[in-house]
Amino acid sequence: SAVISQKPSRDICQRGTSLTIQCQVDSQVTMMFWYRQQPGQSLTLIATANQGSEATYESGFVIDKFPISRPNLTFSTLTVSNMSPEDSSIYLCVSGGLFHDEQFFGPGTRLTVL
Amino acid sequence: KQEVTQIPAALSVPEGENLVLNCSFTDSAIYNLQWFRQDPGKGLTSLLLIQSSQREQTSGRLNASLDKSSGRSTLYIAASQPGDSATYLCAVRWDGTASKLTFGTGTRLQVTL
Numbered sequence: 001s002a003v004i005s006q007k008p009s010r011d012i013c014q015r016g017t018s019l020t021i022q023c024q025v026d027s028q029v030t031m032m033f034w035y036r037q038q039p040g041q042s043l044t045l046i047a048t049a050n051q052g053s054e055a056t057y058e059s060g061f062v063i064d065k066f067p068i069s070r071p072n073l074t075f076s077t078l079t080v081s082n083m084s085p086e087d088s089s090i091y092l093c094v095s096g097g098l099f100h101d102e103q104f105f106g107p108g109t110r111l112t113v114l
Numbered sequence: 115k116q117e118v119t120q121i122p123a124a125l126s127v128p129e130g131e132n133l134v135l136n137c138s139f140t141d142s143a144i145y146n147l148q149w150f151r152q153d154p155g156k157g158l159t160s161l162l163l164i165q166s167s168q169r170e171q172t173s174g175r176l177n178a179s180l181d182k183s184s185g186r187s188t189l190y191i192a193a194s195q196p197g198d199s200a201t202y203l204c205a206v207r208w209d210g211t212a213s214k215l216t217f218g219t220g221t222r223l224q225v226t227l
Binding site for chain 1: 148156157163165212217218220
């Protein structure tokens with residue numbers, strides 16, 4: 001199984017600022033994803049981070065708000081831009097191969113926006 | 115619309131009881147189904163993965179079953195312990211969705227002494 005680390009583990013940010021979350025996987029993986037879990041809600045996929053190309057965003061999520069980078073097969077970043085209190089959530093990085101079915105979650109980044 | 119539902123939303127049982135958590139899904143064309151555990155304020159831990167062609171998977175005291183025709187999966191926990199207290203989430207990957215998981219809203223389990 002893949003071991004995933006995220007930084008920071010938590011942060012408290014001011015409205016209008018941006019935060020970049022880093023995700024590191026201990027082995028090369030084909031697929032990396034970013035999910036959001038809003039308070040009291042289940043998880044929602046934000047986007048698929050594609051290595052060497054633009055991320056693929058789910059309906060309701062846009063690149064200007066959630067820019068994503070994936071420079072190689074073990075690392076990705078998610079930026080939450082121009083934050084508002086509605087962005088307060090846990091953001092989770094997920095890895096999985098296209099044919100390696102089991103998906104593994106990072107520990108999450110707990111973001112609070114004041 | 116492809117949706118995943120978990121009932122009940124919360125469950126409290128005394129230690130030692132066997133229990134069943136339910137997950138239902140609206141489209142039987144699934145690729146696989148995965149059960150996760152989430153502890154408060156933490157990420158998700160994968161418990162069991164059931165492929166579309168499988169009927170069940172077992173790991174220790176956990177057994178997950180899959181019935182595609184009825185759109186249901188169950189997670190059976192034997193001899194529950196206080197350490198089993200957590201939120202349990204099921205997630206479905208449907209055919210043709212390139213690894214996207216659709217999550218249920220979870221069942222919050224509390225095992226009491």
